[in-house]
Amino acid sequence: MKAILALEDGRVFHGKAFGATGQSTGEVVFNTSMTGYQEVLTDPSYAGQIVVMTYPLIGNYGVNSEDVQSRKPFVEGFVVREVSAIASNWRSEGTLEDYLRDNNIIGISDIDTRALVRHIRTRGALRGCIATGDVTDHEAIEMARKSPSMSGQDLASRVTCPSKFEWDTISPSEKSTEKKFHVVAYDFGVKYDILRQLADAGCKITVVPAHTTAEEVLSMNPDGIFLSNGPGDPEPLTDVVENLKKLIGKRPIFGICLGHQLLGLAFGGKTFKLKFGHRGGNQPVINQQTGKVEITAQNHGFAVDADSITDPDIEITHLNLNDNTNEGLRHKNLPVFSVQYHPEAAPGPHDATYLFKDFIAAMENSREHQLLVS
Numbered sequence: 001m002k003a004i005l006a007l008e009d010g011r012v013f014h015g016k017a018f019g020a021t022g023q024s025t026g027e028v029v030f031n032t033s034m035t036g037y038q039e040v041l042t043d044p045s046y047a048g049q050i051v052v053m054t055y056p057l058i059g060n061y062g063v064n065s066e067d068v069q070s071r072k073p074f075v076e077g078f079v080v081r082e083v084s085a086i087a088s089n090w091r092s093e094g095t096l097e098d099y100l101r102d103n104n105i106i107g108i109s110d111i112d113t114r115a116l117v118r119h120i121r122t123r124g125a126l127r128g129c130i131a132t133g134d135v136t137d138h139e140a141i142e143m144a145r146k147s148p149s150m151s152g153q154d155l156a157s158r159v160t161c162p163s164k165f166e167w168d169t170i171s172p173s174e175k176s177t178e179k180k181f182h183v184v185a186y187d188f189g190v191k192y193d194i195l196r197q198l199a200d201a202g203c204k205i206t207v208v209p210a211h212t213t214a215e216e217v218l219s220m221n222p223d224g225i226f227l228s229n230g231p232g233d234p235e236p237l238t239d240v241v242e243n244l245k246k247l248i249g250k251r252p253i254f255g256i257c258l259g260h261q262l263l264g265l266a267f268g269g270k271t272f273k274l275k276f277g278h279r280g281g282n283q284p285v286i287n288q289q290t291g292k293v294e295i296t297a298q299n300h301g302f303a304v305d306a307d308s309i310t311d312p313d314i315e316i317t318h319l320n321l322n323d324n325t326n327e328g329l330r331h332k333n334l335p336v337f338s339v340q341y342h343p344e345a346a347p348g349p350h351d352a353t354y355l356f357k358d359f360i361a362a363m364e365n366s367r368e369h370q371l372l373v374s
Contacts, residue, residue: 001132003108005050005079006140008127008147011119017132018083019100019107023140025147026050026076028128029301030117032280036347037096038063041073041105044159044189045257045299047231048150050077050128054117054280059096062087069191069346073100074159074231077130078107079116106130124275125150125301150301151273155232156188156240156258160210167195167205179204181223181363186210186240188230188258193346197356198226211239214246223363224252227259229342234261234271234302241265248336252362254355255338257300263338264304264329267314274325277301278341281348284321285341287328293321296341297348303340304329335362 003017007028030052031040037058040051058080078100087095100107108130120126129144167185180202185195187207198205206220210230217225225247244266247253255263261271278298285294306316306326318328318339330337343352 003106003130003132004135004137004140005108005111005116006129006131006137006144007119008141008144009123010141012137012141013108013111013116015108015111017107018097018109019078020104021132022106023129023131023135023143024050024077024106025127025129025143027125027150027301028052028079028120029125029277029279030054030120031299032282033347035061036281038067038099039069039193039346041075041078041099042069043191043229043299044070044074045229045231047074047076047155047159047189048148048153049075049231050079050130051075052079052113052116052120054113056081056113057084058082059084059087061089062092062095063099064091064093066091067346069193070159070189073103073105074189075105078105079111079113079130080107080109081111081113083107083109106132120276125277151233152236153232154236156210156230156237159189159231161187161207162209164206164208164212167199167207178202181360182206182221183224183226184208184217184220184222185226186212186228186259188228188262190228190230191342191344191346193344194226194228194256197344197353201356201360203360210237212243214243217243217247218250222251223367224254224359226359227253227255227262227338229257229259229299231258233273234258234265237262248331249334252335252359252366253337254359254362256342257340260329260338260340261300261302261304263336264309264326267309267329268311269309270305271302272305273302274300278320281345283341285318285327286321287318289317294351295349296327296343296352297345298341300340335366
């Protein structure tokens, strides 16, 4: 079946449909990862977006039930140069096309993804529409133009869990590790591999919805608080920011991605939308405390304006070496820190997994201090 990808500026790409059929709209963004397409599909941070994979062949190792990062795929559509006709891997449990069809995700293949990505890099991320069947170019363009802008959208409320839960209750296969610390994890679109990293480090994890109050979190008496990744614009989440202000200084806090942006807002800063964002597993970041360069996995379209944070107790810890945007913050006197990238790296390199150890160390130090005070 034929399919169309139309952009709001009038650019149209014709290809072949795979997966589900129908029409879908969203912000068109690209990911430069060579592998990990199933993790991309199930990352809640992609809610509201149509994802273009720059690697030319996608789907060759199939899909499985172990690599999913959330309860379902959250992308609005999937764009590839070529979708593999076969799935060959010892872990494979099905094909990419069947997976998309079963989860009602529309895909389009056989288009010039290099031309599409160059267009996005020049014009910036654009709203788009994938349509299959008897839809004209004009109709698809109009659907793209009528779709909501990413700026101002609170998508975290759409993807967050409906109620709090204990991670171990839904993941009985996790390896047995003594649980020394209790972490309350705010779910703004949390990925399962983040929870696995925390569990493997010895944490009992209570996952709570995005709008859980500070008072409710503190009533659980956690050793630390984690702020997850998530989709959309951070600035509409004003009540979340107010809750974070109440939590700063009460417990060690570690945030990533959207959690980092929300912490930046809680520190008095502002955020802004990037031209086309950072998405992939090869983003170079310099740790300004160590001088070392980390190759990181990232997925975000907004960033913290570091110059807008005037509090002298807040320092910049990491910078992106491609565009010098902020990649990390920390409080000089309190155990509160965050990074813009994904240290769990699912998919991606493992250069930044030390951050989970830093969080554990912060909780250990906080517990020792409390014992000395008492």
